[in-house]
Amino acid sequence: MKVKEVAQLTGVSVRTLHHYDAIGLLTPDRTTEAGYRLYSDENLATLQQILFFRELGFSLKKIKKLLTSPSFDRAEAFEMQRKMLLEKRKQLDSMINTIEKTIQHGRGELSMTNEEKFKGFDFGENPYEQEARERWGQEAVDESNKKAAQFGPELGEEMNRIYVSLAKIRHMDPSSDEAQAGIGEWFNFLNKIGNYSLEAFQGLGEMYVADDRFKKNIDQFGEGLAVFMRDAMGNYSGKGK
Numbered sequence: 001m002k003v004k005e006v007a008q009l010t011g012v013s014v015r016t017l018h019h020y021d022a023i024g025l026l027t028p029d030r031t032t033e034a035g036y037r038l039y040s041d042e043n044l045a046t047l048q049q050i051l052f053f054r055e056l057g058f059s060l061k062k063i064k065k066l067l068t069s070p071s072f073d074r075a076e077a078f079e080m081q082r083k084m085l086l087e088k089r090k091q092l093d094s095m096i097n098t099i100e101k102t103i104q105h106g107r108g109e110l111s112m113t114n115e116e117k118f119k120g121f122d123f124g125e126n127p128y129e130q131e132a133r134e135r136w137g138q139e140a141v142d143e144s145n146k147k148a149a150q151f152g153p154e155l156g157e158e159m160n161r162i163y164v165s166l167a168k169i170r171h172m173d174p175s176s177d178e179a180q181a182g183i184g185e186w187f188n189f190l191n192k193i194g195n196y197s198l199e200a201f202q203g204l205g206e207m208y209v210a211d212d213r214f215k216k217n218i219d220q221f222g223e224g225l226a227v228f229m230r231d232a233m234g235n236y237s238g239k240g241k
Contacts, residue, residue, distance in 0.1 A: 202237035
C-alpha cells in the first residue's frame with residue numbers, strides 16, 4: 001500500500017507516517033524508483049502495534065526501543081497491550097461512574113464525600129511500562145549523538161530556527177506527534193552542545209516557565225511558547241505533565 005492509502009486506512013496522517021519513517025520507527029519494506037513508499041502487511045502489523053502503544057501513553061522513543069529490541073515478541077506485546085487496555089477501561093468506567101455521581105450531586109440527588117469525588121483518577125506511572133522495559137528494552141543501547149567538534153555562528157541560527165518552528169505549533173497538543181517531533185529536534189540540538197538525559201531535559205523545561213528570565217526570552221518568539229515547550233518536553237521525557 002502507498003502512504004496515502006495507509007493514511008486513509010488508519011487515520012494516521014501522511015506527515016506522521018513520514019516522521020515515523022524518518023526516525024526509524026516504521027520504515028516501509030519497499031520504495032519504488034519514483035520514490036513512493038510501499039507498506040507491506042508486516043508494516044501494517046507494526047503500525048497497529050505502534051498505535052496501541054501510543055494510545056496507552058508510550059512515547060515514540062520508548063516504542064522504538066521496545067520494537068527494535070532483539071527480545072521483542074509481537075504476540076507477547078499484544079497480550080500485554082490487551083491487559084493494559086482492560087485496565088484502562090476499568091479506570092475509565094470508574095471515572096464515568098464518578099462523573100455521573102458528581103452530576104447527581106450537583107442536582108442535590110445524592111451526597112458525595114471528597115474521596116468519592118476523586119475516585120478513578122490515577123496519576124501514577126503506567127503499571128505495565130516497567131514490565132515492557134524488562135521484557136524488551138531495559139538494556140537496549142541508547143545511541144547518543146556525537147557532540148559537535150566545533151561551533152560557529154550557525155549554532156545561534158539553528159537555535160532560533162527551532163524556536164520559530166516550535167512557535168508555529170505552540171497551540172497544538174504538546175503530546176501530538178507533530179509537537180513531539182519538533183521538541184525532539186530541540187532535544188537533539190541541546191545534546192550537540194551539552195549532555196542532557198531525558199530527566200534533565202524535563203527539568204530544563206520546568207525552568208523555562210519557573211524562571212522569568214527564561215520565560216521572557218522564549219516567549220518573544222510567541223506568547224505561550226515557554227509553557228508549550230515545558231509540557232512537550234515533559235511528555236517527550238515519558239513522564240508528561
